[in-house]
Amino acid sequence: MSEAEFRNLPAPIPARVEADRKTVERGFWQKIRRFAGQIPFAEDAVAAFYCTRDPKTPWRVRAILLAALAYFVMPFDLIPDFIAGLGFTDDAAVLALAIRTVSFHITAEHRRRAREALLRPDPSGDGTER
Numbered sequence: 302m303s304e305a306e307f308r309n310l311p312a313p314i315p316a317r318v319e320a321d322r323k324t325v326e327r328g329f330w331q332k333i334r335r336f337a338g339q340i341p342f343a344e345d346a347v348a349a350f351y352c353t354r355d356p357k358t359p360w361r362v363r364a365i366l367l368a369a370l371a372y373f374v375m376p377f378d379l380i381p382d383f384i385a386g387l388g389f390t391d392d393a394a395v396l397a398l399a400i401r402t403v404s405f406h407i408t409a410e411h412r413r414r415a416r417e418a419l420l421r422p423d424p425s426g427d428g429t430e431r
Contacts, residue, residue, distance in 0.1 A: 313364035321364075321371035325350070328374035330425035337419055342393045345400055346373060347415035347424065352407045362403045369399035 329350055337343040349366045352358050373392045400407060418424040 313361060313368075318360075318364045318367060321367040322353075324371040324374055325353070325367055329370060332374055333419075333424055336389070337424065340389045340393070342389075342396055343419060344412070344415045346370065346396055347418050348407050348411040349396065349400055351411040351414045351418075352403075355408075355411065358406055362406045365399050365403050369396045372396075 329346075333343060333347060340346070349370060353363045353366045353370070372395045
C-alpha cells in the first residue's frame with residue numbers, strides 16, 4: 302500500500318485503539334513466551350509490537366498494528382490457536398496484512414530489537430508477567 306493510499310484509510314476510533322492497546326499490554330509477552338517456537342511469524346509480531354511503542358510511529362500506524370496484535374493475543378478467534386497446524390493461520394494472515402499496510406514504518410531497529418528479544422529467556426526483557 303502506498304503512503305497516499307494509507308492516508309486515505311478511515312480514521313481509527315480512539316476508544317477501540319485504547320482497548321486494543323490494553324489487550325496487547327496484558328497478553329502479548331505471555332503469548333509470545335508460550336508460543337514463539339511454534340509460530341513462524343514471531344519476529345514480525347515482536348517487531349510490530351516495538352513499532353507500536355516507538356514515539357516516532359504515527360498514531361494511525363499504531364492503531365492498525367495494535368488491532369492486529371490484539372487479534373493475535375485474544376484466546377478466541379476464527380481458528381482456535383490450539384488446533385495443530387492451523388491454529389495460528391488466521392493470526393498470521395491478520396498480522397501479515399497489517400504489516401504490509403504499514404511496512405514503511407517498521408524499521409530495521411524494530412526488527413533488530415525483535416530478534417534480540419526472542420533470543421532472551423524472558424523476551425519482554427523486564428522479568429515481569431504481562
